[in-house]
Amino acid sequence: MLKVPEHQVAGHIAKDGKLGPLVDDRGRFYKPLQGDARGENEAKFYESFSSNKNVPDHIRGYFPVYHGVQLAEASDGSGKLPHMVLEDVVSGYVKPSVMDVKIGSRTWYPDVSEEYFNKCIKKDSATTTVYLGFRVSGLKIFDCQESRFWRPDKRVVLAYKVDGARMALRKFVSSNPSADSVPDCAYASEVYGGSNGILEKLLELKAWFETQTLYHFNSCSILMVYENESGGDDERRAQVKLVDFAHVLDGNGVIDHNFFGGLCSFIKFIQDILESSDNRCENGH
Amino acid sequence: MLKVPEHQVAGHIAKDGKLGPLVDDRGRFYKPLQGDARGENEAKFYESFSSNKNVPDHIRGYFPVYHGVQLAEASDGSGKLPHMVLEDVVSGYVKPSVMDVKIGSRTWYPDVSEEYFNKCIKKDSATTTVYLGFRVSGLKIFDCQESRFWRPDKRVVLAYKVDGARMALRKFVSSNPSADSVPDCAYASEVYGGSNGILEKLLELKAWFETQTLYHFNSCSILMVYENESGGDDERRAQVKLVDFAHVLDGNGVIDHNFFGGLCSFIKFIQDILESSDNRCENGH
Numbered sequence: 001m002l003k004v005p006e007h008q009v010a011g012h013i014a015k016d017g018k019l020g021p022l023v024d025d026r027g028r029f030y031k032p033l034q035g036d037a038r039g040e041n042e043a044k045f046y047e048s049f050s051s052n053k054n055v056p057d058h059i060r061g062y063f064p065v066y067h068g069v070q071l072a073e074a075s076d077g078s079g080k081l082p083h084m085v086l087e088d089v090v091s092g093y094v095k096p097s098v099m100d101v102k103i104g105s106r107t108w109y110p111d112v113s114e115e116y117f118n119k120c121i122k123k124d125s126a127t128t129t130v131y132l133g134f135r136v137s138g139l140k141i142f143d144c145q146e147s148r149f150w151r152p153d154k155r156v157v158l159a160y161k162v163d164g165a166r167m168a169l170r171k172f173v174s175s176n177p178s179a180d181s182v183p184d185c186a187y188a189s190e191v192y193g194g195s196n197g198i199l200e201k202l203l204e205l206k207a208w209f210e211t212q213t214l215y216h217f218n219s220c221s222i223l224m225v226y227e228n229e230s231g232g233d234d235e236r237r238a239q240v241k242l243v244d245f246a247h248v249l250d251g252n253g254v255i256d257h258n259f260f261g262g263l264c265s266f267i268k269f270i271q272d273i274l275e276s277s278d279n280r281c282e283n284g285h
Numbered sequence: 286m287l288k289v290p291e292h293q294v295a296g297h298i299a300k301d302g303k304l305g306p307l308v309d310d311r312g313r314f315y316k317p318l319q320g321d322a323r324g325e326n327e328a329k330f331y332e333s334f335s336s337n338k339n340v341p342d343h344i345r346g347y348f349p350v351y352h353g354v355q356l357a358e359a360s361d362g363s364g365k366l367p368h369m370v371l372e373d374v375v376s377g378y379v380k381p382s383v384m385d386v387k388i389g390s391r392t393w394y395p396d397v398s399e400e401y402f403n404k405c406i407k408k409d410s411a412t413t414t415v416y417l418g419f420r421v422s423g424l425k426i427f428d429c430q431e432s433r434f435w436r437p438d439k440r441v442v443l444a445y446k447v448d449g450a451r452m453a454l455r456k457f458v459s460s461n462p463s464a465d466s467v468p469d470c471a472y473a474s475e476v477y478g479g480s481n482g483i484l485e486k487l488l489e490l491k492a493w494f495e496t497q498t499l500y501h502f503n504s505c506s507i508l509m510v511y512e513n514e515s516g517g518d519d520e521r522r523a524q525v526k527l528v529d530f531a532h533v534l535d536g537n538g539v540i541d542h543n544f545f546g547g548l549c550s551f552i553k554f555i556q557d558i559l560e561s562s563d564n565r566c567e568n569g570h
Contacts, residue, residue, distance in 0.1 A: 133542035257418035261546025
């Protein structure tokens, strides 16, 4: 009944006998609670967040719905393991373009081990994390001109510098993402812009992060999704979700300036694309 | 004609034959251009900033006026040295309370030497820089109840944790800063609040930093000043100035998310003090 997710772009992948998340056909995402503290910390966050009366309703929608922890057959054949049961964010999409962007100018945080600090600082400096306050962690874009998904190799994605990150964000809303030519940003105004677009949602999140001192979202990602299958209403169903909470800490009255600064830098990139593209809606489908 | 500044709270101090900034009696501050790249970088920043047409006029007021580089007798007796001639921010104040707050969750930046990185990360972690996105670097507060200045030792200030930083920001606007009792925040509403208060100025700066991509203000400080001498109009003359530009870099189209995040965290602290204090104006003078 559970199967490997088709549209996962970052994190552990459940294939070749490895442990990773699974999905069912009813829109649920099963994320294995690994043996270490990270899995437990993430489940603890979801428990706390779900019942936290101080989180405004309109903000709750930016997080996957949490259905508790359940035993499920692990993807690596190791038998039944506890899994967090979450909303499958891409469920119901036919041809979703998906991008995972890790927010923050650092992924480490006070009181981590020296080993973890060294690992993080190395990766944060090698990617755009330090310089931009975010890094693209993974992406999969439906190429409407070629009628197929385009997905660059993980090593290519993690090697993006400033220009690479900017290019990926342009390709994400283009009908020709896999071409060597200039990305046309054909869907920028529909996907990034407009009252249901990604920018509007990011600005809503930003307003919350400006003052929220409940949680520090260390090493969290923003997942962006939209639909490429043209339906009756031509609705892109652009979505923004926060994911990956293994390193969330209590805010203790301090705003999450690391996430907030990175989010605002990311928003500036999206605004720049919206401003620079003519946004003629020459959708390729 | 030049003398050691009376109200300098951080940085190199020109006394005991050391090299440091000097002031004249006409409101100018002479900062020696040290032999290394930092002095040159700071002068280069002032040159660039002074002539940058993209800086809005209302933002220019948050920076000391720059009068160029002049040769002046160095404070360490080494003869004539080039000095940046700047506006003396506390000139004209009789009993100024002054606080220097270094903004940002890191003081290092991409491409610095390993030695500098190690020095910074150590200090950033030992102080509140990493956790709060700012650290108090120095302060000198006029105690109206005792009629004298109170100035904690530099080592004490740099050892502040979260509670220490919050306490210092409360003492800064209290009539009893040197007492062991709870700071009364007697001047919070006058100094932090109001249309000429510090919060309003910080919010104006914040609005600029939200989108400005001209400069990255690594390792810069916000200097806060106000007057304790009661004059005819009881005006506090609360001021906010950005100072210390030895590590400023070009923004290259990216917002300064490090400064911006820290600034917003700092703003939240000021707002919390304004909200928690009853703000009865029982000035001690």
